Amino acid sequence: MLNPKLSVITVVYNSENLIEKTIQSIINQTYTNIEYIIIDGASTDSTMEIVNHYSNKISKIISEPDNGLYYAMNKGLDVASGDYVLFINAGDMLCDTNIVSEIFFNQQATQADVIYGDTDIIDNKGKIIHERRHRPPEKLKFKSFKRGMLVCHQSFIAKKSLAPHYDTNFRYAADYDWCVKILKQSKKNYNANRTISFFLEGGQTRKTIIPGLKERFKSMKNNYGIMSAIFWNIILGIKFTWFVAIHRWF
Numbered sequence: 001m002l003n004p005k006l007s008v009i010t011v012v013y014n015s016e017n018l019i020e021k022t023i024q025s026i027i028n029q030t031y032t033n034i035e036y037i038i039i040d041g042a043s044t045d046s047t048m049e050i051v052n053h054y055s056n057k058i059s060k061i062i063s064e065p066d067n068g069l070y071y072a073m074n075k076g077l078d079v080a081s082g083d084y085v086l087f088i089n090a091g092d093m094l095c096d097t098n099i100v101s102e103i104f105f106n107q108q109a110t111q112a113d114v115i116y117g118d119t120d121i122i123d124n125k126g127k128i129i130h131e132r133r134h135r136p137p138e139k140l141k142f143k144s145f146k147r148g149m150l151v152c153h154q155s156f157i158a159k160k161s162l163a164p165h166y167d168t169n170f171r172y173a174a175d176y177d178w179c180v181k182i183l184k185q186s187k188k189n190y191n192a193n194r195t196i197s198f199f200l201e202g203g204q205t206r207k208t209i210i211p212g213l214k215e216r217f218k219s220m221k222n223n224y225g226i227m228s229a230i231f232w233n234i235i236l237g238i239k240f241t242w243f244v245a246i247h248r249w250f
Contacts, residue, residue: 008087095196118136142186
C-alpha cells in the first residue's frame with residue numbers, strides 16, 4: 001500500500017494544560033496523509049478554545065457530551081476514514097515529527113495489519129523519565145498479550161478494517177481487549193523497533209490499577225480461556241510485585 005492514510009484520534013475532556021502539546025505532535029508531522037480527529041466530551045475549561053485555534057489543521061472536531069472515554073473513542077472510529085488508526089489522547093504525544101514518515105515510507109510496514117513499537121514515559125513538562133515497564137516483543141502475536149499489555153495503546157497502529165468498537169462494558173481495560181481482538185485477526189505485525197509515542201506519567205492508569213487488573217482478567221478469560229487467564233495472572237502478579245520492589249515505580 002502506497003502512502004496509506006493514518007487516522008489519528010485524540011479524545012479529550014477538560015485538559016487545557018495538556019491538549020496543545022498533543023495537537024502539535026500530530027499536526028507537525030512531516031507525513032502529510034494524516035487525518036486528525038479530536039473528540040471532546042463538552043469540556044467546560046478552555047480546551048476547545050485551544051483546539052479551535054488549530055482547527056484549520058484538524059480534519060474533524062466533535063465536541064458534545066458522551067458517556068465516557070471508550071464511548072468517545074468509538075465515536076472517533078465511526079468517523080475515521082484512514083487505512084490505519086492510532087489513538088493519541090490528551091497528554092500523550094508522538095515521539096518526534098518524523099515518526100509517521102519513517103514508518104509509512106517502509107514498504108514492510110504498509111503491508112502489515114498492525115504496526116507497533118516502544119513507548120517512553122514523560123512528565124508534565126515533556127521530559128522522558130523512563131521506559132515503559134512492559135517492552136514490546138520482537139515478534140508480536142495474538143498470544144503475546146497473555147503476558148500483559150506488552151505494547152502501549154499509543155504505539156499500536158492498526159488497520160481500520162480490523163478495528164472493532166471498544167467494549168464499553170469495560171471501564172478500564174477496553175484498550176487491552178481491543179488490541180487483543182485485533183491481534184486475533186491480524187496476519188502480519190510489523191515491529192518498528194523504535195519508540196513511537198510518549199505516555200504521560202500518572203493519570204487514571206495508576207489510580208485504577210486494581211479494577212483495571214480485574215477487568216483485564218475478564219478480557220483474558222474471554223479471549224484465552226479461564227485456565228490460561230488464571231495462570232498468567234498469577235505470573236504477572238509475581239512479576240509486578242518483584243518489579244515494584246526493585247524499581248520503586250510502575
